Amino acid sequence: MVRSFLITVSAALMLAAASTAAAAAAVHWEFVDANQPQTLEYQINCTKELRGVYEDLSIYAVPEPCWIKTSMLPAEHMYSQLIVLERQHLEGDSAQDIQDWSDAVTDAVADYAIHSESKTGEGNGAQLPYTVFRGRRKFCRFTTIDLPASQPKHRIVIGSNCAADETFNLIDFLPSNTEVLPVRTQGFVDPLLSLPPNHPIITKSKTLKHRKSLQAIVDQVNIKTLEKDVTWLTGEADGSPFLTRSSTSKQSLEVAQWIKSQFESYGCDKVELMTYNRRFGPNVICTFTGTERPDEHVIIGAHHDSRGSFFNPRAPGADDDGSGSSMLLQVARIIKANNLSFGRTFVISAFSGEEQGLFGSAALARKMKEDGTSITMMIQGDMLAYRKPGEPIQVAFPARYHTPELSSLLRNVTELYVPEAVVGITGACCSDHQSFWEAGFPATAFFERNGPIADPMYHNSGDLVYREGYDFEQLRASTKAMMASVFEVADIKFDL
Template sequence: MVRALLVSLSASLALAATAAAYSWDFVDNSLPEPTFATQTACSRELRGVYEDLSIYAYSASCSLTTNMLPAENNMRQLIVLERQHLEGDSERDIREWNHAVHESLRGLSVPGPYDIADNDSEESAQIRFRSFRGRTRGHHREACTFTPVEMPVSQPKYRVVVGSNCAAEETPYLIDNLPSNTEILPVRTEGFVAPLDSLPKDHPIVLKNRALKHRQALQSLVDQVDVETMEKDVTWLSGEAPGSPFLTRSSTSKQSLEVAQWLKSQFESYGCDTVELMPYQNRFGPNVICTFKGTEHPTEHVIIGAHHDSRGSFLNPRAPGADDDGSGTTMLLQIARIIKANNLSFGRTLVIAAFSGEEQGLFGSAALAKKLKASGTTITMMIQGDMLAYRKPGEPLQVAFPARYHTPELSSLLRNVTELYVPNAVVGTTGACCSDHQSFWEAGFPATAFFERNGPIADPKYHNSGDLVYREGYDFEQLKTSAQAMLASVFEVAEAKVSGADL
């Protein structure tokens, strides 16, 4: 008999944001899929996949009462919180993190969103947020509350599932109350998750990996990655350059709009065919989307992304995010600069995407992935660059790919590309999670990510207001290495051309 791991809440969870009520069920992936011969009318949709934890929504009409939670409740979403993989983690550290998360959520009540166009400074907004008790911009409303779910004993302590009475888009400030090494993983409240774990043998990624060979013309482009221009861009983003206006790049601050506008102007100067500000929630700054239209396969898209938002220390209005993810955003600008300098075109359509809302739960990338999936867009590849510039003193230059939440064949191709064109880099894997490529992987698109280090995160200023350029460990040779690997990868798959001819 199939055993389902049913998690009971003090109050049952339901998805009330849709026309039909839903309830949530946690299923152990190590067990075979349940079959219910008499329950053919039961609608079951996968909403989140996190290794050994799968989360499904069932329609209220489904009669599988033994495997379900009742639908009568005001809780509207589930949130998965995961402890980021840090160097030196011990079992005690993990237990203490789990305890800290539960303590942070105990009695927590946070406001609904306020418009980021407010005249509030970031500091006053933070103060107002933390003193909020049921009032938003002068209007009474019920605050969002959060209830930790009692997890089965089989679940690891580095993950906490939380239920909330508010929809996901209404809780952008949750992250500010959690330990700094906490990642918010999205549980979809509409649509369904369909991760792409493998590619067919005739997929362009698989075929390209078989025929991969070094080309000197592509190597010459890789060698054009320039430290001086990257330093100029990343210090402007971090607020360290003279004249930079940026105190913070938090997605929930009005400066997020200013960052997006600046990125838009930069991409326009580099000759993108189109540059779009893509708003998706009024409490976040927009995504910035630069597109170079493909000449031979314009309906096939190659996406390279990073997130332009950042996160600072608790109660500190400063959020420079020089590594997380000013480094990735600078990489995007560097690739656009090299495209312009060499008058490149592409066989496939190339999309350069600077996302917002990553720190609050991959909101910006989820909005784009949802839009592309709904339109039936063909995505040949999506790659993300997140944290590319920190090098622990004494360690070699490195490029790492995810150990989970990625498409293996794609990671294999990009590993091979990196070894061909950036031979001085030590290539491996990382247990660090979670970034915007996951939104595309969950939507069924081939996706993976680049990271600065094999193994866990070593940057001591991760999610900290001290995440600056001019500090020990921030290494421009490491950033250059990461940018070279990503440029080679995207130019290879997008089929870069000079004067209309293949490289």
């Protein structure tokens, strides 16, 4: 199993490092293969800060007077940032497919620079995209960065001298199966790689047993209401106003408002819209306060934003992630229908900004960490409804960016309460649970299939409900598995 993590230096630490150099000091980047450590010579009073670690790739920042060798990032100030682009593995991939993806990403970064420059009509002939940076006019510069030969070919790093929230439009120029993972620029990233022996997840793993009362609740997951919710979100239902759920569209706010109204009708103790970026729709957060341990939180999430085909205004996202959004609504509906309560505080969160780089979940995870919130677990449902013709119903857990002990527990929960599902592992990665995992909270994800992504409409305007492979029995099984998992850990209270 591959484990990876990102560590970032806080803004204050970056400013302190910059103050030791000249007034116009720049932050530059150097890449070192972690498997082949190098001895580096420094000038007096120079420091070298570890800015990030991404699997076996170490990323260092050094002030301009302390250059060790030629910088590989064309940035001229301390706020320069990196974005890791990873190719989601699709079924049937070949070496040529991966090479084609790499070429397409390199071309897309160049095309984005040219397109953005020509659109504004400004510049100095250097083909640099124009943007607004911290209230002043700046040229955002993008470039693909050569990595050590040891790095996998399905990974590309690009450099920019713009802040992370200034670069999200780049996704419109990338191949559809590209995951965008900004190296965080606010605060340290400190993944929780293992749980202490007294953690509630470990305790639950030792005491887990099937309960008929919980099975009776889980079996209430209803296909008709799942279909009603997801087709409203995709615009396929009569009367639905939604054409797109792109995070940057006006309809993203309208979708969030609709989800908020649904949560309110299901009796959440509190429903809030969390606005974290003026260009994105907000997160929608429903809270059921715990009756015994209200300071301990269990979070279930999905993302309400979507992505369509290249420059196609239609972004229905039936599977990615209308399926997860309908799962959240189903959980809330069943809580109300059965007048359920929980020992721990139970949070249902519909995130935005996932497709652009997990922005919504990163904002919530960061806030919870800053507030000192105790999170017992966070689980994400992303792409839950596609079943390749001829394959069985499946539930898969991630091979990376997750807490192993938590995934192990939830695998057992799934096998107890959803015996019709074949449980396994997927290489699909990088959904909103990763934001919580990076912040040091126990987190994992549920996915529709063992192995690579098989949905041919992945990140496509054809990601609709009424098509071959979109399967409500698959979605029902995924929803049951996630519901059983959160209800077990949140300590469900019922009287049946």
